[in-house]
Amino acid sequence: KxxxxxxxxxxxxxxxxxxxxxxxxxxSIAKFKKQIQMKIEHKM
Structure with missing residues (x-):
């Protein structure tokens, strides 16, 4: 059939x-936000 x-x-x-x-x-936006968050945490 x-x-x-x-x-x-x-x-x-x-x-x-x-x-x-x-x-x-x-x-894409979620990945981008995660990358920014990681960069901010690195600077602190």
Whole structure:
């Protein structure tokens, strides 16, 4: 039995893409904040 590949509408694709981008941005910001925190702790 062959599985029919579900057609992804452009709208679904856009939502998925923006979700991936926002997740990537959140991770990047979290890493960046950690680096700044470590630098501040080093100076003290």
């Amino acid at each position: 062959k599985l029919k590949k579900k057609k992804i509408t452009s709208n679904e694709q856009n939502v998925f893409l923006s979700y991936e981008i926002s997740t990537f941005l959140l991770i």
